[in-house]
Amino acid sequence: MCHGAALIGGPKLSGKDQWAPRIAQGYDKLVDHxxxxxxxxxxxxxxxxxxxxxxxxxxxxxxxxxxSFKAK
Numbered sequence: 378m379c380h381g382a383a384l385i386g387g388p389k390l391s392g393k394d395q396w397a398p399r400i401a402q403g404y405d406k407l408v409d410h411x412x413x414x415x416x417x418x419x420x421x422x423x424x425x426x427x428x429x430x431x432x433x434x435x436x437x438x439x440x441x442x443x444x445s446f447k448a449k
Contacts, residue, residue, distance in 0.1 A: 385417045396442030404446040
C-alpha cells in the first residue's frame with residue numbers, strides 16, 4: 378500500500394528513478410531495511426506477523442522498479 382501510493386516519502390512502486398539508488402545497495406540491504414525499518418518505514422511494513430523469510434520473498438517490489446533480484 379505505501380509504495381503503491383508513495384506514502385510518507387517512500388519510493389513509488391513504479392518509480393524506477395527513485396528505486397535505482399536503493400537497488401544499487403543490493404538485495405540484502407533492501408531486505409534488512411524491510412525487516413527492521415528505515416527512515417519512516419516501519420519494520421515489516423507494520424505487519425509483525427510476517428517472518429523474515431516472507432519479507433525477503435518480497436523482492437518483486439524492487440524487481441517491478443528494475444531490479445532482477447531472486448528471493449533467497
